Amino acid sequence: MAQIIDGKAISQTIKDEVKQEVQELSAQGIPVTLAVIQVGEDPASTVYVNNKKKACAYTGIRSLAYHLPENTGQDELLDLIGQLNEREDVNGILVQLPLPAGMDEDAVIEAISPKKDVDGFHPQSVGALCIGKPGFLPCTPAGIIEILKRSGIDPAGKECVMIGRSNIVGKPMALLLLRENGTVTVAHSRTADLKEVSRRADILVVATGKAKMITAEYVKPGAAVIDVGMDRDENNRLCGDVDFEAVSGIAGAITPVPGGVGPMTIAMLMKNCVRAARMQNAAEKDS
């Protein structure tokens, strides 16, 4: 039976570390503030935004919530981002995605100052990751690296297979595994013989959005299996992209859904906010 990696416990440890850092910064007169913008009434976005506000409250990060109506014009949203970019008391800016139809998400992401891009989606952050320069890392892949490190799983020299190549998970995850000196293969829907490719993995990360598609046949005995999926099974229960029951019998370690990767994303967002505050403060002192 595989070691079940407790992402909830790891994320709690990270939030407690962040809380400590926020207290230390506050004692130095450096408060940490995150601005969260939601446009429209998408119910899933409302849940995510509320969870982010709760994590801010827990860690001592001040959150400024901007909930704009569905019919907000793109210029109005860009104006708000522009104002938040200028405000010295705002360290991080997050626009909850998806945006209502008709808005240009790329233009909105690009409007956020890279210095305040705590989601790590700005092209400058993505480019920095690609060429190994400092920048904000996207929270879900960064959270997976933390999970691996804190579980004693080192990607260095290992065969790492990333199934999925999205901009928010698959591609940055592959780059981070490469940065950790893994030998990385990226698989996707056009990969020939996915089972054969997947079975090479010492570390298998799955982000396909296809409920329970990774069965035991895709997994090398003893592999570490990280399940990013947040799907619904035939009984409408939350499940991952990995068939947990089957794969936990063969893997060496596995993240469950829920309670694996999911809780890490917000913990890493909190970490990015602290980093933003530190960097902005250091830049202010230098100037």
Ligand code: NAP
């Ligand atoms: P996405 O943008 O839909 O990308 C899915 C990727 O999986 C694509 O690259 C696609 O290949 C590949 N794929 C789909 N079906 C496949 C198959 N049968 N065989 C091989 N590859 C296949 O999804 P995403 O945004 O990366 O999200 C993936 C999952 O992670 C979702 O369940 C999402 O809810 C979850 N998620 C969780 C968190 C978290 O915080 N835990 C964060 C983000 C996402 P092509 O490129 O060839 O189409």
